[in-house]
Amino acid sequence: MSHALIEVCDVSKQYRRGKIAVPVLRELNLTIEQGDFLALMGPSGSGKTTLLNLLGGLDQPNSGTIEIDGQCITRLSARELARWRSQQVGFVFQFYNLLPILTAQKNVELPLLLTSLSAAQRKFRAHTALEVVGLSERADHRPSELSGGQQQRVAIARALVSDPALLVCDEPTGDLDRESADEILGILQILNEEHGKTIVMVTHDPKAAKYARHSLFMDKGELVAAPDRESLPGNAEKAKETAL
Amino acid sequence: MKFFGLVFASLRRKPIRTGLTAASLMVAFLLFGLLEPVVQAFSGGAAVSSENRMWVSPRHSISDMLPVRYHQQIQRLDGVDVAAHQTWFGGVYIDAVSSSAFTRWAVTPREFMQVNPQLELPLEQLDAFINTRTGAIVSRNIAERFDMKVGDKIPILADIWHNEDGSQWEFDLVGIYDVIEGDSVGANRLLVNYDFFDEYRIVGKGVISNVVFTVADLAQSASIAASVDDMYSNSEMETLTVSEQDYLLNQIKQLGNIGLMVRAIMAAVFFTILLLTANTMSQALRDRVGELAVLKTLGFQDVSVLLIVLAEALLLTLITAGAGIGLAAYLLRFGEYVVPQISHWSLSINSVLLGLAVAFVLALLVGLPPALKAMRLNIADALQR
Numbered sequence: 001m002s003h004a005l006i007e008v009c010d011v012s013k014q015y016r017r018g019k020i021a022v023p024v025l026r027e028l029n030l031t032i033e034q035g036d037f038l039a040l041m042g043p044s045g046s047g048k049t050t051l052l053n054l055l056g057g058l059d060q061p062n063s064g065t066i067e068i069d070g071q072c073i074t075r076l077s078a079r080e081l082a083r084w085r086s087q088q089v090g091f092v093f094q095f096y097n098l099l100p101i102l103t104a105q106k107n108v109e110l111p112l113l114l115t116s117l118s119a120a121q122r123k124f125r126a127h128t129a130l131e132v133v134g135l136s137e138r139a140d141h142r143p144s145e146l147s148g149g150q151q152q153r154v155a156i157a158r159a160l161v162s163d164p165a166l167l168v169c170d171e172p173t174g175d176l177d178r179e180s181a182d183e184i185l186g187i188l189q190i191l192n193e194e195h196g197k198t199i200v201m202v203t204h205d206p207k208a209a210k211y212a213r214h215s216l217f218m219d220k221g222e223l224v225a226a227p228d229r230e231s232l233p234g235n236a237e238k239a240k241e242t243a244l
Numbered sequence: 245m246k247f248f249g250l251v252f253a254s255l256r257r258k259p260i261r262t263g264l265t266a267a268s269l270m271v272a273f274l275l276f277g278l279l280e281p282v283v284q285a286f287s288g289g290a291a292v293s294s295e296n297r298m299w300v301s302p303r304h305s306i307s308d309m310l311p312v313r314y315h316q317q318i319q320r321l322d323g324v325d326v327a328a329h330q331t332w333f334g335g336v337y338i339d340a341v342s343s344s345a346f347t348r349w350a351v352t353p354r355e356f357m358q359v360n361p362q363l364e365l366p367l368e369q370l371d372a373f374i375n376t377r378t379g380a381i382v383s384r385n386i387a388e389r390f391d392m393k394v395g396d397k398i399p400i401l402a403d404i405w406h407n408e409d410g411s412q413w414e415f416d417l418v419g420i421y422d423v424i425e426g427d428s429v430g431a432n433r434l435l436v437n438y439d440f441f442d443e444y445r446i447v448g449k450g451v452i453s454n455v456v457f458t459v460a461d462l463a464q465s466a467s468i469a470a471s472v473d474d475m476y477s478n479s480e481m482e483t484l485t486v487s488e489q490d491y492l493l494n495q496i497k498q499l500g501n502i503g504l505m506v507r508a509i510m511a512a513v514f515f516t517i518l519l520l521t522a523n524t525m526s527q528a529l530r531d532r533v534g535e536l537a538v539l540k541t542l543g544f545q546d547v548s549v550l551l552i553v554l555a556e557a558l559l560l561t562l563i564t565a566g567a568g569i570g571l572a573a574y575l576l577r578f579g580e581y582v583v584p585q586i587s588h589w590s591l592s593i594n595s596v597l598l599g600l601a602v603a604f605v606l607a608l609l610v611g612l613p614p615a616l617k618a619m620r621l622n623i624a625d626a627l628q629r
């Protein structure tokens with residue numbers, strides 16, 4: 001029944017450092033099913049964030065195509081891409097990236113400013129999203145008045161509020177203690193299982209990867225065979241050694 | 245405007261920095277508001293006068309006086325419509341501060357009101373002024389300020405014109421006149437009846453300060469002025485006849501080109517403020533590259549981000565400009581009680597608009613560079629950090 005939500009086709013990405021082009025992704029191919037929860041692992045610098053940015057439409061590849069839900073996002077202009085992002089993707093980052101001047105509620109409302117919803121509707125939607133992450137009592141708090149775990153929950157609520165099909169999370173628990181991390185991962189799991197969100201999550205933490213349905217391993221800009229779940233920690237260590 | 249909350253909130257993010265910038269902007273605009281009337285005053289815009297009124301004064305010294313017969317002689321000249329005369333009374337009303345709020349003149353009531361149609365006096369009050377020897381009239385702003393009412397006795401202590409009883413004069417207020425907008429000559433004056441004044445003064449009987457006349461044909465004013473001055477060119481008291489505008493302007497010009505100087509100072513102040521604010525703004529932008537990248541990530545268009553940053557600069561400068569200019573208007577309004585010389589200074593609507601235009605340009609100059617930078621910000625780079 002499930003169909004492919006994301007089709008990455010021969011995608012290459014390189015960054016320029018002065019005159020030298022540094023290849024980061026090389027002719028990468030990847031299919032992600034609708035409703036999947038994918039953990040993307042790999043050593044630092046292997047290109048995980050770069051790939052995630054491409055999937056989320058934050059950047060464009062040098063070659064290749066990315067199709068998401070039938071839409072070829074690599075053909076969109078910057079303007080169209082911004083519009084697409086606001087409707088189709090939710091982002092969660094390692095350092096939450098909330099606006100410190102806004103309350104939790106207002107942070108969650110941000111993406112809705114781009115819609116035609118009325119102020120009352122925006123408020124209601126944001127409140128609902130905060131309820132999903134169990135933080136509606138803290139709606140009026142500023143980020144500085146919240147713990148790291150709570151801030152990340154606000155960030156998830158913000159990613160959810162426009163009801164996108166896809167969530168991309170870059171090390172969402174990278175800055176959190178075990179307990180908060182488990183809370184966050186639990187929420188992501190619920191979003192995946194009960195709300196049908198497709199999630200792509202970059203993580204360094206094998207325990208975090210266990211919350212996902214699948215894991216992929218990246219090394220030097222290429223996807224390598226996914227190790228089975230039981231041997232993940234060992235493989236991660238080995239990969240780190242080879243990367244050094 | 246949905247983004248307004250966002251713009252407003254980001255001004256509050258560093259309250260001290262925003263506060264200091266706002267304070268320096270406000271001081272600059274306060275200065276603008278206080279100095280702009282000076283520029284206006286010294287650009288000759290202070291007293292708006294009629295083009296067809298001519299002033300005849302002693303040619304050589306302002307301390308000279310004209311014989312009163314000049315009035316009748318000038319009245320008889322071809323082309324002269326109505327001639328009146330006025331004599332500087334001076335004197336002290338209550339104290340030095342109150343005295344300097346207005347000037348006091350002895351005039352020929354009927355003719356003076358004819359050559360100054362911008363002074364509106366009810367007919368029965370004009371009659372009373374003409375027919376009351378000790379009569380006096382005053383402009384409404386002064387009457388209101390000193391709570392003078394028709395029927396009041398107005399005591400003036402003479403400093404030039406002593407009378408038979410010493411230096412104490414007393415006039416009966418018989419009228420209060422309004423000054424029509426567009427011609428402010430005659431505002432801030434107390435006018436007394438010349439006949440009584442001349443009769444009662446003990447020195448200098450029969451001399452006046454100026455003859456003021458109107459011409460029927462504006463095109464002839466120069467030649468009429470010349471014939472007045474010709475008429476007295478070999479007399480004991482030569483005259484200088486100029487239009488009222490030129491007369492007032494000359495008085496001001498004797499003080500040098502103060503308007504230009506003040507403008508130069510203001511330009512320097514604003515240039516400094518420009519540099520300071522531009523620096524603060526670009527620093528503020530550097531601090532929040534991440535935040536702007538987040539907005540873009542969420543799907544805010546590049547142009548929206550540009551407008552948000554620009555709107556911040558606009559909001560800051562317009563609010564501070566409004567506050568600074570408003571404060572200046574307030575100080576000018578109430579400052580006249582402390583510095584009576586500025587009593588006729590006020591902020592014109594043009595000055596306020598000029599101030600807001602300056603604020604707008606300032607906002608563009610300081611806001612556009614960071615706004616453009618914000619617009620061009622690459623999300624992936626900015627989030628990398």
Ligand SMILES: Nc1ncnc2c1ncn2[C@@H]1O[C@H](COP(=O)(O)OP(=O)(O)OP(=O)(O)O)[C@@H](O)[C@H]1O
Nearest residue numbers: 015024043044045046047048049050051624625628
């Ligand atoms: N904007 C950029 N400009 C230049 N080089 C970049 C840029 N972004 C990433 N790189 C380089 O590309 C490579 C891959 O970076 P990327 O951030 O995708 O790695 P990653 O797998 O997410 O690493 P980490 O686990 O440390 O987050 C790195 O060598 C990095 O230095």
Ligand SMILES: [Mg+2]
Nearest residue numbers: 048049050170
């Ligand atoms: Mg990364």
